[in-house]
Amino acid sequence: xxxxxxxxxxxxxxxxxxxxxxxxxxxxxxxxxxxxxxxxxxxxxxxxxxxxxxxxxxxxxxxxxxxxxxxxxxxxxxxxxxxxxxxxxxxxxxxxxxxxxxxxxxxxxxxxx
Amino acid sequence: xxxxxxxxxxxxxxxxxxxxxxxxxxxxxxxxxxxxxxxxxxxxxxxxxxxxxxxxxxxxxxxxxxxxxxxxxxxxxxxxxxxxxxxxxxxxxxxxxxxxxxxxxxxxxxxxxxxxxxxxxxxxxxxxxxxxxxxxxxxxxxxxxxxxxxxxxxxxxxxxxxxxxxxxxxxxxxxxxxxxxxxxxxxxxxxxxxxxxxxxxxxxxxxxxxxxxxxxxxxxxxxxxxxxxxxxxxxxxxxxxxxxxxxxxxxxxxxxxxxxxxxxxxxxxxxxxxxxxxxxxxxxxxxxxxxxxxxxxxxxxxxxxxxxxxxxxxxxxxxxxxxxxxxxxxxxxxxxxxxxxxxxxxxxxxxxxxxxxxxxxxxxxxxxxxxxxxxxxxxxxxxxxxxxxxxxxxx
Numbered sequence: 001x002x003x004x005x006x007x008x009x010x011x012x013x014x015x016x017x018x019x020x021x022x023x024x025x026x027x028x029x030x031x032x033x034x035x036x037x038x039x040x041x042x043x044x045x046x047x048x049x050x051x052x053x054x055x056x057x058x059x060x061x062x063x064x065x066x067x068x069x070x071x072x073x074x075x076x077x078x079x080x081x082x083x084x085x086x087x088x089x090x091x092x093x094x095x096x097x098x099x100x101x102x103x104x105x106x107x108x109x110x111x112x113x
Numbered sequence: 114x115x116x117x118x119x120x121x122x123x124x125x126x127x128x129x130x131x132x133x134x135x136x137x138x139x140x141x142x143x144x145x146x147x148x149x150x151x152x153x154x155x156x157x158x159x160x161x162x163x164x165x166x167x168x169x170x171x172x173x174x175x176x177x178x179x180x181x182x183x184x185x186x187x188x189x190x191x192x193x194x195x196x197x198x199x200x201x202x203x204x205x206x207x208x209x210x211x212x213x214x215x216x217x218x219x220x221x222x223x224x225x226x227x228x229x230x231x232x233x234x235x236x237x238x239x240x241x242x243x244x245x246x247x248x249x250x251x252x253x254x255x256x257x258x259x260x261x262x263x264x265x266x267x268x269x270x271x272x273x274x275x276x277x278x279x280x281x282x283x284x285x286x287x288x289x290x291x292x293x294x295x296x297x298x299x300x301x302x303x304x305x306x307x308x309x310x311x312x313x314x315x316x317x318x319x320x321x322x323x324x325x326x327x328x329x330x331x332x333x334x335x336x337x338x339x340x341x342x343x344x345x346x347x348x349x350x351x352x353x354x355x356x357x358x359x360x361x362x363x364x365x366x367x368x369x370x371x372x373x374x375x376x377x378x379x380x381x382x383x384x385x386x387x388x389x390x391x392x393x394x395x396x397x398x399x400x401x402x403x404x405x406x407x408x409x410x411x412x413x414x415x416x417x418x419x420x421x422x423x424x425x426x427x428x429x430x431x432x433x434x435x436x437x438x439x440x441x442x443x444x445x446x447x448x449x450x451x452x453x454x455x456x457x458x459x460x461x462x463x464x465x466x467x468x469x470x471x472x473x474x475x476x477x478x479x480x481x482x483x484x485x486x487x488x489x490x491x492x493x494x495x496x497x498x499x500x501x502x503x504x505x506x507x508x
Contacts (some may be wrong), residue, residue, distance in 0.1 A: 027413065027416045029419075030420065031416035035428035035431055035451060038430075039420070039423075
């Protein structure tokens with residue numbers, strides 16, 4: 001089994017605070033992966049809001065958040081295990097994020113240790 | 114009593130402690146038959162046990178002084194400590210629970226050991242509960258005991274650190290003892306009820322000591338109270354198991370449900386959410402007769418539970434809850450992702466999910482379930498479901 005990080009991206013900050021129904025859908029999706037015993041790490045949310053997000057660049061330039069310059073921002077990640085990347089992609093396809101125009105990047109994890 | 118004695122002898126002499134305890138009860142049955150039951154039977158028993166223990170120690174020291182000088186102080190200390198009072202007994206029981214629930218033992222041996230030492234079950238009774246030969250149980254107990262001796266756990270000193278590190282094992286053992294009673298394959302109702310109430314009794318010992326009265330312990334107690342409330346209702350006149358939705362709710366034990374509520378409230382102290390909290394939450398919703406969002410709540414709790422602790426049974430139960438909220442058709446793809454081929458509950462669930470839309474598939478799954486189970490009762494129940502499905506009537 002390989003491990004894959006699923007990295008979530010959203011377009012609209014408003015989608016970052018989901019409705020109870022959206023919340024339930026996300027939980028269902030996450031639990032469905034755990035129910036297959038394929039969840040390695042339930043990951044974390046990366047706060048995109050002011051005061052919680054900064055970007056540091058060369059020449060001591062620090063800007064607020066990632067959202068001022070790019071069209072989408074990373075909202076969080078999880079780690080799953082799968083035989084192939086196609087299987088990990090199939091898992092990602094079930095996520096409700098696509099309903100709000102978000103996307104998921106699937107990346108194989110290469111462990112450093 | 115064995116617990117109190119062990120505290121002073123140390124675990125290495127567990128057999129001696131047990132011998133003294135049973136000698137004491139033998140003497141009691143002889144003495145009480147002639148002289149009647151004394152005013153304070155417990156105190157009487159402990160006095161006899163104390164004297165027997167003294168004799169034993171004297172005997173030991175006579176032997177041992179010849180080999181090496183056994184310290185006199187140790188003996189005196191022992192005699193002072195061995196006095197009968199309630200607190201002493203409670204503490205010793207608590208310490209014994211922690212000594213017996215040792216992670217060195219596999220969970221099966223763990224339950225056997227707890228049943229024998231903490232609950233006083235005989236080898237035959239345990240064998241009956243497990244539907245195993247007494248010989249197997251005996252061997253299992255011997256191995257478990259030798260593991261305990263090698264571990265040298267200090268039973269007298271129950272430090273806070275020891276409690277914190279061992280409490281999860283203790284809780285797991287109580288949980289297993291309870292489940293053994295609740296889901297046991299034995300048809301013997303009496304044995305099953307006794308297992309459940311023993312688990313609750315040991316849990317009570319934990320809640321009575323401030324050091325062990327943690328939110329997790331309360332959550333487990335809530336879970337056990339809720340489940341026990343249905344013990345009567347889930348057994349039919351012929352000893353067969355009555356399915357949840359066919360139970361007579363009037364026969365649920367209201368007092369136990371109330372106790373469960375209290376423990377659940379105590380369990381919410383602090384921020385911790387353990388698997389016991391979630392299972393207690395699920396059990397709580399099962400005591401609620403009707404609520405539009407009941408299954409939604411249950412599904413949510415199962416979602417959280419599966420994130421904390423994966424097990425095939427939790428995965429299957431979650432899928433059942435999913436079917437109650439989103440319908441059977443949607444749940445089919447959820448279920449098939451689990452790929453627990455060969456698991457009787459998995460095929461039974463798929464049989465249930467297909468029964469509305471695809472009878473041949475439902476029947477095929479019921480047949481696989483029947484093949485996969487080893488329990489005669491379960492096979493009968495599944496055959497019944499298959500027949501109803503084939504007859505076109507959905508239950």
